[in-house]
Amino acid sequence: MFDVHFLQQIVNGLSLGLVYALVAIGFTLIFGVLNVVNFAHGEVYTIGAFAGLLLITSVAPPLFAVLLVVAAVGALTGFGLERLAFKPFRRFRDEASIKSRAMREATLLSSLALSIVAREVLDLAFGGEMQVIPQSYLLQTPIMIGGVALTDGNLVILGASILMLAGLQWMLYRTRTGLAIRAVSNNVLGAQFVGINTERAIVATFLVGSMLGAVAGIMVGLYDGSIFPHMGFGPAVKAFVAMVMGGLSSIPGAVISALILGVAESVATDFVSAGWKDLIAYGFLIVTLVFFPRGIFGYSRERV
Amino acid sequence: MKPLALIGTVLAVAAVTAALLLSGSSYAVQVAITALIFVILTASLNLVTGTAGLMTLGHAAFYGVGAYAAALLSTKLGLSFWVTLPLAGLVTAFFGFLVALPTMRLTSIYFAVATLAIGEMIVVAITNWTGFTRGPMGIRGIPSITVFGHEGLTVNLLVVLAATLVSVWAIWRLTHSYYGNGLRALREDDQCAEAMGLNAVRLKIEVFTIACFFAGIAGALFAHTSGYISPESFRFGESILLLTMAVVGGLGSVPGSAIGAIILIVLPELLRGAGNVRMVAVGVVLFLCILFLPKGLFGEVSALAFARNQLRRAGLGWSR
Amino acid sequence: MVAMSALLEIEAVTRRFGGLTAVDAVSAEIAQGALVGLIGPNGAGKTTLFNLISGVTPVTSGTIRLAGETITGLEPYQIARRGIGRTFQNLRIFPNMTVFDNVSVGPLGHTRNFWWEPLGLGGARAAAEREQITKSARDALARVGLSAEANELAANLSYGKRKYLEIARALAGRPRLLILDEPAAGLNERETSELARFIRELNGEGLTVLLVEHDMSLVMEICQRVMVLASGRKIADGTPAEVQRDAAVLAAYLGTEDEAHA
Numbered sequence: 106m107f108d109v110h111f112l113q114q115i116v117n118g119l120s121l122g123l124v125y126a127l128v129a130i131g132f133t134l135i136f137g138v139l140n141v142v143n144f145a146h147g148e149v150y151t152i153g154a155f156a157g158l159l160l161i162t163s164v165a166p167p168l169f170a171v172l173l174v175v176a177a178v179g180a181l182t183g184f185g186l187e188r189l190a191f192k193p194f195r196r197f198r199d200e201a202s203i204k205s206r207a208m209r210e211a212t213l214l215s216s217l218a219l220s221i222v223a224r225e226v227l228d229l230a231f232g233g234e235m236q237v238i239p240q241s242y243l244l245q246t247p248i249m250i251g252g253v254a255l256t257d258g259n260l261v262i263l264g265a266s267i268l269m270l271a272g273l274q275w276m277l278y279r280t281r282t283g284l285a286i287r288a289v290s291n292n293v294l295g296a297q298f299v300g301i302n303t304e305r306a307i308v309a310t311f312l313v314g315s316m317l318g319a320v321a322g323i324m325v326g327l328y329d330g331s332i333f334p335h336m337g338f339g340p341a342v343k344a345f346v347a348m349v350m351g352g353l354s355s356i357p358g359a360v361i362s363a364l365i366l367g368v369a370e371s372v373a374t375d376f377v378s379a380g381w382k383d384l385i386a387y388g389f390l391i392v393t394l395v396f397f398p399r400g401i402f403g404y405s406r407e408r409v
Numbered sequence: 410m411k412p413l414a415l416i417g418t419v420l421a422v423a424a425v426t427a428a429l430l431l432s433g434s435s436y437a438v439q440v441a442i443t444a445l446i447f448v449i450l451t452a453s454l455n456l457v458t459g460t461a462g463l464m465t466l467g468h469a470a471f472y473g474v475g476a477y478a479a480a481l482l483s484t485k486l487g488l489s490f491w492v493t494l495p496l497a498g499l500v501t502a503f504f505g506f507l508v509a510l511p512t513m514r515l516t517s518i519y520f521a522v523a524t525l526a527i528g529e530m531i532v533v534a535i536t537n538w539t540g541f542t543r544g545p546m547g548i549r550g551i552p553s554i555t556v557f558g559h560e561g562l563t564v565n566l567l568v569v570l571a572a573t574l575v576s577v578w579a580i581w582r583l584t585h586s587y588y589g590n591g592l593r594a595l596r597e598d599d600q601c602a603e604a605m606g607l608n609a610v611r612l613k614i615e616v617f618t619i620a621c622f623f624a625g626i627a628g629a630l631f632a633h634t635s636g637y638i639s640p641e642s643f644r645f646g647e648s649i650l651l652l653t654m655a656v657v658g659g660l661g662s663v664p665g666s667a668i669g670a671i672i673l674i675v676l677p678e679l680l681r682g683a684g685n686v687r688m689v690a691v692g693v694v695l696f697l698c699i700l701f702l703p704k705g706l707f708g709e710v711s712a713l714a715f716a717r718n719q720l721r722r723a724g725l726g727w728s729r
Numbered sequence: 730m731v732a733m734s735a736l737l738e739i740e741a742v743t744r745r746f747g748g749l750t751a752v753d754a755v756s757a758e759i760a761q762g763a764l765v766g767l768i769g770p771n772g773a774g775k776t777t778l779f780n781l782i783s784g785v786t787p788v789t790s791g792t793i794r795l796a797g798e799t800i801t802g803l804e805p806y807q808i809a810r811r812g813i814g815r816t817f818q819n820l821r822i823f824p825n826m827t828v829f830d831n832v833s834v835g836p837l838g839h840t841r842n843f844w845w846e847p848l849g850l851g852g853a854r855a856a857a858e859r860e861q862i863t864k865s866a867r868d869a870l871a872r873v874g875l876s877a878e879a880n881e882l883a884a885n886l887s888y889g890k891r892k893y894l895e896i897a898r899a900l901a902g903r904p905r906l907l908i909l910d911e912p913a914a915g916l917n918e919r920e921t922s923e924l925a926r927f928i929r930e931l932n933g934e935g936l937t938v939l940l941v942e943h944d945m946s947l948v949m950e951i952c953q954r955v956m957v958l959a960s961g962r963k964i965a966d967g968t969p970a971e972v973q974r975d976a977a978v979l980a981a982y983l984g985t986e987d988e989a990h991a
Contacts, residue, residue, distance in 0.1 A: 221692030380537035387526040586847035597823035606809035606838020
């Protein structure tokens with residue numbers, strides 16, 4: 106049964122899912138290393154979108170330059186976030202206190218506080234409504250491939266996401282920084298014993314995760330044509346759901362879950378009105394938490 | 410020196426109320442009503458989050474359930490405030506009970522995230538079930554509170570004040586009792602509490618249900634005093650505001666809840682001239698508080714010591 | 730109850746984790762009023778057996794009975810209510826509660842603890858239960874000598890006092906069987922011998938005690954009977970003197986570590 110419309114929904118769902126995946130990786134990396142949820146991750150996505158928009162309206166560089174600058178801004182934001190909301194609570198170096206419950210709850214609240222500040226400051230500066238995006242940058246040019254109507258935005262998201270995911274794999278498995286991140290996420294104390302600078306690995310995690318999140322923000326902003334201060338909440342929640350479904354610290358698990366989520370939401374718009382669509386992600390989350398506490402792929406996870 | 414602090418508090422509340430009513434400023438009375446409703450909400454959230462240690466990020470949604478229950482019961486069935494108030498509490502408590510059943514085995518951050526998701530689900534349902542709730546348009550014309558035929562701002566303030574005092578009293582007693590010790594034991598180490606014979610799941614479900622009951626009461630008060638409700642008042646941001654109030658006041662501390670709620674309602678009103686900085690102020694205050702004042706303005710330890718003295722004098726048997 | 734009837738009966742209890750058999754068909758009886766030690770080298774299955782008794786881990790097969798009633802399959806809180814009090818290997822007190830409040834949780838677990846009681850709706854029964862909690866907690870604190878610190882925050886107590894706080898919390902629940910999990914860990918020699926005297930006193934007052942220890946010296950000093958676990962099996966059961974002469978015990982300890990001579 107070949108249905109063009111259905112295929113199109115799948116493609117849209119995959120682009121959506123890839124965006125969730127980019128955001129989810131940030132969550133997953135940070136959760137792996139520090140065992141905390143970074144509630145300000147959605148605002149990194151928003152900041153990425155606004156940084157890109159400012160660049161476009163002021164300098165108007167080519168798209169790939171916009172993405173590169175946004176990645177840099179994202180990295181910087183991640184660094185600042187780590188210094189402000191996470192570093193001050195890391196007073197002891199041992200694993201028990203780095204990954205303790207008190208730490209988790211304090212940083213959950215501190216990142217939450219910073220996310221409110223970031224969002225509301227953007228709101229004050231730019232107003233709460235959608236920003237005007239120059240027509241030439243909107244990624245909404247239709248492209249027909251075998252009867253499926255895509256936009257150039259689909260292709261940019263697909264291309265850039267796959268490139269970044271590949272880059273991430275290379276970074277994690279082929280570089281010293283990646284090794285350090287994996288080591289710290291496995292065993293903080295052990296990593297320290299073999300001479301890994303845990304602080305640097307933690308900062309690197311925030312840099313990489315925020316970079317991906319910020320680029321996702323600008324891509325979605327241009328694809329949907331909507332950039333506004335509260336845009337980060339939805340994708341952040343969905344990315345979080347993907348992380349939980351994937352088993353919390355598994356990047357492949359999070360990516361696959363994000364794709365499932367994206368496709369499910371996209372296909373569901375045929376059956377329910379757009380307003381109800383958000384229930385899907387929340388439903389997935391509750392079902393996962395209650396019935397599959399180890400994630401839907403059964404990766405081991407500590408029930409903290 | 411009987412409960413001097415208690416008498417002082419009562420006198421202060423009476424004095425502020427009298428001053429508000431004599432001032433004739435309907436704006437000030439309106440702010441006071443909002444502050445009181447948030448005192449109930451924060452105190453109930455603090456019972457779950459501060460005392461029993463279950464961080465909830467969806468409390469505003471239960472407040473919304475109460476508000477919609479009261480609004481629908483009064484506009485569709487024509488029930489009076491005195492009937493919708495307890496019903497809203499019970500409906501919300503039942504909702505909370507249903508939510509608590511599957512989620513109570515989750516711990517720490519997973520519970521927090523589950524409550525976030527459930528809260529948003531409730532708001533999505535309220536927003537999109539237009540046939541029942543009128544969706545984003547909200548519900549207008551909710552009848553106001555009447556006492557023996559009287560209505561108006563003064564009546565609203567006095568009724569809300571009375572409801573707040575009763576609610577806070579109940580939460581205060583729950584917190585400062587052996588029952589409260591059981592809740593704190595869950596927060597500290599729930600496995601260990603089980604080994605002492607406490608049924609942790611039952612206690613968690615109970616405390617969550619009770620907190621939802623009070624959120625429902627607050628919702629009914631809000632619906633009937635404002636006359637208009639819409640989904641916007643019950644979103645995630647409001648849940649965070651409530652959590653901030655509890656953290657700023659002091660997690661696990663009943664007087665802290667009241668102080669936190671009043672400060673975070675009144676302060677932004679005073680800052681009104683500086684533009685719409687309310688939420689920025691909330692974020693900044695929350696951040697500074699976690700960093701520099703992690704126990705809050707009126708922390709649990711001092712609140713408990715205070716309560717212990719008061720209750721011992723009253724001979725209520727929760728003390729050494 | 731008759732003096733020598735069995736309070737705790739463990740019958741062919743087995744627990745497997747995947748391919749590993751942590752506790753292998755262990756049977757034992759603990760008589761009413763006894764002071765029994767359970768020892769074994771690291772990884773022998775002591776902690777698992779302990780968790781099976783207290784209900785934290787379900788058994789794979791076998792039965793455990795307390796005073797004739799089967800307790801396998803019950804939740805930990807139900808087992809606690811039937812009269813098993815315990816302490817933890819790594820000290821688990823409630824640090825942000827006062828000493829008195831910590832101890833009050835012990836008897837609290839044995840009351841009905843309805844939520845409406847604090848609102849004054851429990852009637853005379855609730856009031857009597859409150860009295861009872863207060864009295865049990867006070868008595869237990871007095872018993873371990875912590876009355877003066879009742880209003881201190883538990884986190885502010887010294888390590889040694891926290892150990893006694895934990896024991897007081899278990900005692901306040903008036904257990905029929907008290908299980909102490911490595912109570913001497915982290916204590917110096919003087920503190921250990923004080924603790925030994927205290928445990929013997931408790932036993933002398935009629936309390937049945939099961940002492941799970943890694944270190945043999947305390948057990949050999951105070952217990953009337955010692956059970957030895959190794960690789961999940963019970964390899965010896967007898968008086969300290971008998972156990973010390975047992976070839977299998979010596980082999981188990983010498984084969985793994987030399988703490989047997991400590």
